[in-house]
Every structure is written in C-alpha cells, then in structure tokens.
Amino acid sequence: xxxxxxxxxxxxxxxxxxxxxxxxxxxxxxxxxxxxxxxxxxxxxxxxxxxxxxxxxxxxxxxxxxxxxxxxxxxxxxxxxxxxxxxxxxxxxxxxxxxxxxxxxxxxxxxxxxxxxxxxxxxxxxxxxxxxxxxxxxxxxxxxxxxxxxxxxxxxxxxxxxxxxxxxxxxxxxxxxxxxxxxxxxxxxxxxxxxxxxxxxxxxxxxxxxxxxxxxxxxxxxxxxxxxxxxxxxxxxxxxxxxxxxxx
Numbered sequence: 001x002x003x004x005x006x007x008x009x010x011x012x013x014x015x016x017x018x019x020x021x022x023x024x025x026x027x028x029x030x031x032x033x034x035x036x037x038x039x040x041x042x043x044x045x046x047x048x049x050x051x052x053x054x055x056x057x058x059x060x061x062x063x064x065x066x067x068x069x070x071x072x073x074x075x076x077x078x079x080x081x082x083x084x085x086x087x088x089x090x091x092x093x094x095x096x097x098x099x100x101x102x103x104x105x106x107x108x109x110x111x112x113x114x115x116x117x118x119x120x121x122x123x124x125x126x127x128x129x130x131x132x133x134x135x136x137x138x139x140x141x142x143x144x145x146x147x148x149x150x151x152x153x154x155x156x157x158x159x160x161x162x163x164x165x166x167x168x169x170x171x172x173x174x175x176x177x178x179x180x181x182x183x184x185x186x187x188x189x190x191x192x193x194x195x196x197x198x199x200x201x202x203x204x205x206x207x208x209x210x211x212x213x214x215x216x217x218x219x220x221x222x223x224x225x226x227x228x229x230x231x232x233x234x235x236x237x238x239x240x241x242x243x244x245x246x247x248x
Contacts, residue, residue: 042070
C-alpha cells in the first residue's frame with residue numbers, strides 16, 4: 001500500500017510537532033503507512049498546492065485556523081478553489097469556529113484542549129479510512145504538467161492510440177501515456193471493465209446498447225467490438241441486471 005499523504009499546517013512549531021506526533025502514533029497503532037509534510041504558514045501550503053501533482057496526491061490537510069497572514073479558513077477556501085478533493089481537518093483553540101468549517105466542506109475540526117489527543121486520534125483515523133476508500137474509488141492519471149484524479153464510477157471507457165491513452169469520463173476526457181495492459185492492472189478485481197477490442201477497454205455499466213456489432217456508450221461514443229471479444233461481451237452484458245439490447 002502506498003503511504004497516505006498528510007499535510008500539517010500550523011504556525012506554532014511545538015503544536016505542529018504535537019499533531020505530527022499524534023499522526024505517527026496512529027500510524028504505529030493502526031499499521032497504516034503515512035507520509036507527513038509540515039508547513040509553517042498558509043501561504044507556504046498554498047504555494048505547494050498550486051502544483052497539480054501535489055494537489056491531487058495529498059489525502060488529508062490539517063489546518064490551524066488562527067495563523068498570521070493567510071489563516072486556515074482562507075487557505076481551505078483557496079484549496080477548494082484549486083479543486084482539492086481530500087479531507088480538511090481544522091485544529092483550533094476555540095469551538096466557535098465550527099460554522100466556518102462547513103463553508104469549505106471540512107471533514108471535521110478538533111478543538112485544542114484537555115481531551116485533544118483522544119478526539120484527534122478518532123477524527124484522524126476516520127479521515128484516513130475515508131481517504132483509503134476514496135483512493136479505492138479513484139484512479140490517478142498523469143500527463144506532462146497535469147494530473148487528474150478520476151472517480152472510477154464515472155469512467156465510460158479507455159481508448160489507446162500508439163502509447164497515448166484517452167480516458168473518457170463524465171463529459172470530459174484526458175490523455176496520458178501508458179498502455180491498456182497497465183490500465184487493466186490498475187483495475188484488477190473490478191469486473192465492470194472489459195476489453196472489447198485491442199484498442200478499447202469499456203465499463204459495462206456505461207454501455208447503452210449494441211448496434212450492428214458496435215457498442216453505443218451512454219455518453220454517445222461509439223466503440224468497436226472485435227470478433228475475438230464479441231461472445232464474451234454479450235455473455236457479460238446478458239448477466240447484468242439491465243443488459244444492453246442488440247438492435248439490427
């Protein structure tokens with residue numbers, strides 16, 4: 001398992017160390033690989049997260065609310081504007097800031113106080129569990145200068161031309177360098193995806209119908225089916241609860 005990445009942002013060095021130590025304690029107790037990176041200011045955090053490779057690979061951000069310059073709430077708003085989809089946990093000395101946490105879709109908040117260790121460990125473990133589940137639901141694709149994190153459930157199909165793969169999802173598509181064999185290995189165990197042609201890998205749940213041997217996807221794309229894969233495809237579709245219908 002690849003380490004879950006956690007960013008810890010607090011202007012107070014002792015408190016930053018305190019929360020990093022609690023993260024390490026959870027890592028030890030739960031035997032979950034965690035990689036930590038510390039930030040002294042909200043501005044330093046945002047500078048790093050302008051890089052899409054950082055933005056899309058950090059799983060959890062711990063943010064102190066009260067910081068000079070860009071405070072935690074402002075930093076969180078900016079992260080969401082950047083497109084950050086991970087968990088944000090606020091740490092604060094006051095329990096009056098929780099309303100602001102909802103504005104930026106924070107995962108939770110922890111008030112610094114007597115019972116902070118117990119609450120933080122519980123909240124942090126919940127965030128780690130959700131982060132792992134989110135990873136299981138998404139795939140990360142990288143191209144030159146850009147990275148996309150795509151929910152598997154939104155993927156219609158993959159198409160390969162030479163060594164360039166196009167993934168079609170929602171109403172978008174993204175090109176990256178790889179092979180269908182490598183994509184299949186990423187999807188190992190997910191029986192919703194099936195190779196239907198040497199150049200196409202499709203999600204069966206995104207198939208609308210079969211028309212004269214070709215697949216018509218729900219997004220309107222037409223995917224050719226090779227004779228080699230035709231029989232297995234029809235059997236797979238017939239076994240689904242809402243099988244595609246063949247039209248002459």
